[in-house]
Amino acid sequence: MKRLRVLHLIDSLAAGGAERMAVNLCNLLNERGTPAWLCATRAEGPLLEMVADTDRYIFLEKRNALDFRAFTRLIRFIRRERINVLHAHSSSLAWAVMAKYFADIKVVWHDHFGNSEFLDSRARLPIRLFTRSVDYVISVNEKLQRWAIEKLNIDEDKVSYLPNFPMLSPKQTRPDRHSKRDIPVIICTANLRAAKDHHTLIKALALVRNDGIPFKLWLVGADFNDTYSRSLKQLIHERNLSGDVEFLGVRTDITDLLCQADIGVLSSVTEGLPVSLLEYGLAGLPVVATAVGQVPEVVGECGVVVPPKDVEALAAGLKKFLCDKERRRQLGKKFNERVEERYSAAPVYDLL
Structure with a gap:
């Protein structure tokens, strides 16, 4: 059998779930002895x-969808x-399929679609056009796996659900969160x-604050300074939470931050299947999360899962x-054990 030599193709290396999985998979394959490369287009x-x-x-510096120089x-x-x-x-599917006509390769498409609650409105025709030429499809949750079979007409033996997995930098000696x-x-990496x-989340924390319960909230993630960002900051100001909430932006020291936090x-x-949630577990954080996508299965009985957009339920979960x-x-300990057993690099590699 020919030895696998894998190239992971991703649009960018921005701080997103699909991008993190592309990096994680490339690192994991190389760590386990399977040659792998990463390409940001x-x-x-x-x-x-x-x-x-x-x-x-390799970075292609692709300028547009028809950039002949980058494709060459x-x-x-x-x-x-x-x-x-x-x-x-994700969106690298089209270029991967085109590359198949110029090189002797198999194409695997990894579907990271994050709006799993709104699959009915997802455009199928362009995806179906390209997936006709792929050799295998990987879905990040079971809903996407079913969607690929039922809506893209992909054979059941050519599509599978592969859980995301976290890879944090080596753990430092973790501070005693419970005495110092x-x-x-509370940390939210999104x-x-x-x-x-x-x-x-902010509305829920306003209820928490009204009950006299102290906390700090760290918001970690890209701030696009758009309408959403401005309205969020306005809400924080209106609810008198400016002193309780910190915007930390995009960070690469996620391990350090998680080790300093108490709740995810x-x-x-x-x-x-949010990588952030798995990172909380790997760091031993107890979690409160909404019941969307693969979240309920990941958390199980090891955390608090609440309905989306339910301010009171989210507040109650955080208060606990x-x-x-x-x-x-x-x-936190139970969730750590669950993630290590089911969603860490080792069990996912076995599925590969």
Whole structure:
């Protein structure tokens, strides 16, 4: 059997879930002895710092969908490195399929679509056009797997659900979260986008503050300084939470931040399988998250899962942890064990 030589194709290295998985998979394959490369087509970004071997990285500087120069560089790279599997993430599907006509490769499409609650409105025709030429499809949750079979007419034996998995930098000696600080820190690692629904989180924390319960909230993720961002900051001001909320922006020291936090939260209205949630678990954080995408299955009985857009339920879930250090410790430990067993790099590699 020919040895696998895999190229992961991703649009950019911005701080997003699909991008993190492209980097994680490339790093994992190389770590386990399967040669793998990473290609960013359009833009680089902060996740470049996470690429373990930059000698196995290429940036195409793609200017538009018909950039012949960039596409030629891709084909030359595939031939030179004797790539035989092109693993296309999300919107890289089209270029991967086109590359198949110029190189002897198999194409795997990794569907990271994050709006799993709104699949009925997802355009099918262009995706179906390109997936006719792919050899395999990987979906980040079970809803997307079913959608691929039922709506894209992909054979069941050519599509599978592969969980996302986190890869944090080596753990430092973790500080004792339960004795050295009086005010618990809640962390939310999610870019400032409408799908993440930070507004419901802020409204829930206003209820918490009204009950006299102290906290700090760290918002980690890209701030696009758009209407959503401005309205969120206005809401924080109106609810008198400016002193309780910190915007930390895009960070590459996620491990350090998680080690300093006490509670992980996600208030999304839609998700696939959020890498942030898995990182909370790997860091031993108790979690409060909304019941969207694969979240309920990931959390199980090891955290608090609430309906999306339910301010009161989200507030109640956060209060359970803010007011009970021992509960935080116990469920943080349980969630850590669950993620290590089911969603860490080792079990996911076995599925590959």
